[in-house]
Amino acid sequence: MKSKLTFLLLIISLQVKAQVLSGTVVDSRSGESLPGATVRVQGKDKAVFTDGRGRFSLTTTDSLATYPLIVSYTGYDNDMLTDQPAGAVTIRLKPQQGLDEVVVTGTLKPVSRAESPIPVEIFTPKFFKKNPSPSLFDAVGMINGVRPQLNCNVCNTGDIHINGMEGPYTLVLIDGMPIVSALSTVYGLSGIPNSIVERLEVVKGPAASLYGSEAMGGIINVITRSPQNAPRFSVDLMATSWQEYNTDLSFKARMGKVQTLLGVSYYNYQQPYDRNHDGFTDVTLQNRISVFNKWDFTRIDNRVASIAARYVYEDRWGGQMDWSRAWRGSDSIYGESIYTSRWELIGQYQLPLKEKIMTQFSVIGHHQDSYYGTVPFLADQKVAFAQLYWDKQWGRHSLLAGASFRYTYYNDNTPGTATVSGEDAPSRTPLPGVFIQDEWSLHRRHKLLLGYRFDYDRVHHAIHSPRLAYKWSPDDRNTLRASFGTGFRVVNLFTEDHAALTGARKVEIEEALKPERSYNSNLNYVLQLPLGNNFINVDATAFYSYFTNKITGDYNTDPNKILYRNLSGHAISQGISLNLSMTFSIPLHIMAGATYMDVYQMNRDAGSGLMVRSNQLFAPKWSGNYAITYTLPYRWIIDLTGQLNGPMRLPLQKDDYRPEYSPLYCLANIQLTKKIGSGLELYGGVKNLLNFVPKETFMRPFDPFDKQVNDPVSNPKGYTFDTEYNYAPLQGIRGFAGIRYMLR
Structure with a gap:
């Protein structure tokens, strides 16, 4: 009888200590909800994802002072929750400013953009969706100093100009591989499905020391x-x-x-x-x-x-x-x-x-x-x-x-x-x-x-x-x-x-x-x-x-x-x-x-x-x-x-x-x-x-x-x-x- 009572008290104790944490994860500036954000208990194999409206609910028996919650979302700085909130909580994540993103184009190896000695500009599909286009050839016109030039009014053949230099001086890469040379300048960007693009990295100026011929005016690397x-x-x-x-x-x-x-x-x-x-x-x-x-x-x-x-x-x-x-x-x-x-x-x-x-x-x-x-x-x-x-x-x-x-x-x-x-x-x-x-x-x-x-x-x-x-x-x-x-x-x-x-x-x-x-x-x-x-x-x-x-x-x-x-x-x-x-x-x-x-x-x-x-x-x-x-x-x-x-x-x-x-x-x-x-x-x-x-x-x-x-x-x-x-x-x-x- 004593053992049964002890077991019952233990169950009640655990239920009392259990916490149900709920809330919403949003963009700190726009207030827009962030579906698919990760909410996890630090040091524990326990995590949930926010739903389509950015909401989450997590049950845990751990103290937030000992095991805080880590909230993360791609493109945003992580946030940490260490105190038990009263009622539902709104977690506001700050968008990253882009300088800690990893780039490879400038040096051929992954390196923090902030640490790269070569200036590299990064553009994600989110940026190009502000003016949707059927091809990357049209989309890169949104980049300062990069201009898609139509060379013929009849057949609409074109090329990419960087800082005023003609298309043959622009080297286009896919995942670091040179896929454009001579004949196919325009086809390097016109036929890439936008859905498979993670980002574009742009380097302006010659880079022949790493990429050889054609990298005279600049590089566009499609990652x-x-x-x-x-x-x-x-x-x-x-x-x-x-x-x-x-x-x-x-x-x-x-x-x-x-x-x-x-x-x-x-x-x-x-x-x-x-x-x-x-x-x-x-x-x-x-x-x-x-x-x-x-x-x-x-x-x-x-x-x-x-x-x-x-x-x-x-x-x-x-x-x-x-x-x-x-x-x-x-x-x-x-x-x-x-x-x-x-x-x-x-x-x-x-x-x-x-x-x-x-x-x-x-x-x-x-x-x-x-x-x-x-x-x-x-x-x-x-x-x-x-x-x-x-x-x-x-x-x-x-x-x-x-x-x-x-x-x-x-x-x-x-x-x-x-x-x-x-x-x-x-x-x-x-x-x-x-x-x-x-x-x-x-x-x-x-x-x-x-x-x-x-x-x-x-x-x-x-x-x-x-x-x-x-x-x-x-x-x-x-x-x-x-x-x-x-x-x-x-x-x-x-x-x-x-x-x-x-x-x-x-x-x-x-x-x-x-x-x-x-x-x-x-x-x-x-x-x-x-x-x-x-x-x-x-x-x-x-x-x-x-x-x-x-x-x-x-x-x-x-x-x-x-x-x-x-x-x-x-x-x-x-x-x-x-x-x-x-x-x-x-x-x-x-x-x-x-x-x-x-x-x-x-x-x-x-x-x-x-x-x-x-x-x-x-x-x-x-x-x-x-x-x-x-x-x-x-x-x-x-x-x-x-x-x-x-x-x-x-x-x-x-x-x-x-x-x-x-x-x-x-x-x-x-x-x-x-x-x-x-x-x-x-x-x-x-x-x-x-x-x-x-x-x-x-x-x-x-x-x-x-x-x-x-x-x-x-x-x-x-x-x-x-x-x-x-x-x-x-x-x-x-x-x-x-x-x-x-x-x-």
Whole structure:
């Protein structure tokens, strides 16, 4: 009887001591609930997740003074609860300011963004959702100093400009692997499912000491989600009033020790519009599908092993409104039609050794079947890349040493891959290289980075690429970075310049082209300024790049030709960029940036022998971006975003009546989002709110084959059909609406 009574008293005692803790986890500034946040007992194997409204309930017999609650959520600082609250508690988590995020692009190894001696900018899908786009190519226009440039009004071919430098100077990576070179600049970002993207890392300026050829103007590294951290299922459906339709979905699965993530993106636009009444489609019609599949393998000691594959197919055309496939390649109705088929295989594997030795590889195949009017462009490219590097921590030194090999096969139907007699001569370019890097922590506040790379090209021989960077943090709020680096590019002209392919002008190469070189320096300053419950982050950079052997296209000497040669002088890209991020105690967040740049070249005039300055085409003197977010009650969010561009120089014909510089313009957008339950969002808004559309973009659109170009009565100045005068999309104001769902 006594033992039974003791047992009963023990049960009652435990029930008395048991605590039921309940509450809600919210954003400290916007008040928005945070579904899926983790509430766990420190030191115990006990945790719960918040529901769709951010609510939780946890039963525990432990004292919070001994075993406090830890509340965590991705993108927010952790919070700790140590006292028993009276009734339900509201836990307010503060958003992280981003400086403690891990980056890999600047140094090829994971490092805290705050500790990196190389300035790296990070952008997550949450940022790009403020102005949803069907591809990352369009989305990166929201980044200060990064500009997606459409190079043709007919086929909408484009590239990515960083600090005013043309697309071939921008290296695009997926998970650190170079997946874009020459032929596929635009396809590196247009066919990546947004649902599988974890973040974008952007480095501005040359980085050849780590990444070799093409990393002259900057790097965009697309970091994909790990299957382990990705949601179980996500879908994003969007449509516009121009009858554009986009589907983006992903799901993950586990099969034993293998986790897989599948992403699919499909974009369809088949309704031709001619709102500016020039007889041509305003926007290229497209049918694009992209499939991405990634596998992660569980290994001993958490060693890395992953492989991913991507396939992109696109059918794109633009031209006269009555064009159809029956007119492809004919001289009756003008059209530009591009079929693209591209596949990629990338992977990385950590060797089963005590030392950290990583192997990485990528294999790419790209086929393009195009017609620009009557001119065909048929091209095949295959690129194989392999890299091995050793990562070693030795005292205050973080060492990195490795070797890489890139092999590029390229063939097309242009003179670029033909002998003097006209026989087919595909380009085969092996490019081996070795590199070494040392991050030296001189002091808690001082860090020095030294790097060097050696590449050997059989045509250009030895190529040396040194690198130097220094970081000084006098306190926790101020950081100063200074860096110097070099870049080089082994050139394949026809694959990089759309103007050479359109058939509107004849291409002439006046000399044997030499490899381009660049020398870059920049000074970066970051200030973190907490003001009570408000926070301001200032990021300012001054940059200077000097280019030699720069390849230029001369559009002015002969309106019927593009003349290519190495610059008999030098080119300069210099300027200042400023980024501001402001978070307030009210549910308001403002991100704004502005870049002023002076991009020009000095070329020796053949007649006078004097150096003549000319401003870079399609490089605005200044540009800006903004994203303003305000959270309303009942989980409504309003986003106002925009891009501003100052005047930029445009290619003209002789005695051209069109202005040489574009006007100042702004592409503004507004979006309203409603969050419903757990993981469901409805959104809609208006793009190009100010309805800005360029004027007089085509020359003689009524005679695209130049059949009447020599008529002295109707064309006394000899103008020819030309599509290169382009500085902004021809798509006017349009509405959009969509739905997102994410199952964690």
